Amino acid sequence: MSTEHRQPEIVIRSMEIDDIAPAYHLGEKLFTLRAFPNLYRIWDEYEIIDFYHDSSESCFSAFAEGNLVGFLLGTVIEKTKKRKYGYLVWTGVEPEYSRLGIASRLFEAFKDLCISKDVVMIIVDTQADNYQAIDFFTGKGFGDAQDHVYLTLDLRKEAAKGDAHGRAT
Numbered sequence: 001m002s003t004e005h006r007q008p009e010i011v012i013r014s015m016e017i018d019d020i021a022p023a024y025h026l027g028e029k030l031f032t033l034r035a036f037p038n039l040y041r042i043w044d045e046y047e048i049i050d051f052y053h054d055s056s057e058s059c060f061s062a063f064a065e066g067n068l069v070g071f072l073l074g075t076v077i078e079k080t081k082k083r084k085y086g087y088l089v090w091t092g093v094e095p096e097y098s099r100l101g102i103a104s105r106l107f108e109a110f111k112d113l114c115i116s117k118d119v120v121m122i123i124v125d126t127q128a129d130n131y132q133a134i135d136f137f138t139g140k141g142f143g144d145a146q147d148h149v150y151l152t153l154d155l156r157k158e159a160a161k162g163d164a165h166g167r168a169t
């Protein structure tokens with residue numbers, strides 16, 4: 001059923017082990033090759049397992065109507081005792097539940113954790129054409145955008161070039 005005319009109760013809590021599979025599948029649904037080629041390439045089950053293993057206190061899940069409908073994977077990087085950074089690496093919300101404030105509540109949970117740990121700055125990154133995410137983050141006060149370029153080296157093309165030059169593969 002569409003959420004257009006209803007406001008389901010949303011529960012945000014720390015990520016638990018049973019959330020890993022549904023969060024992984026939600027990420028697969030969101031980070032598609034067509035929409036976000038680079039996010040698609042680096043999203044896999046190990047990504048979420050590693051976050052859960054290394055930084056579980058900065059990973060959060062959102063539930064509505066008994067189902068996981070959003071997640072946030074972040075980490076706190078301690079450069080020195082006095083300089084800690086929060087890094088929000090992945091967040092996503094089930095499209096059927098978008099614009100209900102779920103990502104905002106996940107972000108608030110992560111931000112509160114960062115404040116409690118004396119983090120000085122939170123960093124996020126995303127593809128330059130991910131306008132929904134950029135609107136979301138700028139709405140949360142993020143700014144000072146800096147260019148960050150993804151480059152790819154397609155090894156299949158490299159191998160084909162090698163073949164064309166008669167090199168054994």
Ligand SMILES: CC(C)(COP(=O)(O)OP(=O)(O)OC[C@H]1O[C@@H](n2cnc3c(N)ncnc32)[C@H](O)[C@@H]1OP(=O)(O)O)[C@@H](O)C(=O)NCCC(=O)NCCS
Nearest residue numbers: 090091092093098099100101102103104132133135136139
């Ligand atoms: C970006 C995303 C996490 C937002 O989730 P959400 O729960 O719908 O966000 P919220 O409801 O908390 O939105 C808060 C504000 O962000 C902005 N925003 C959210 N989605 C937006 C969209 N599609 N277009 C423009 N602005 C958007 C709006 O300002 C919104 O406030 P409003 O609804 O009062 O206008 C979600 O669209 C998503 O999962 N996108 C795909 C995955 C992704 O890009 N993740 C980020 C990079 S890892």
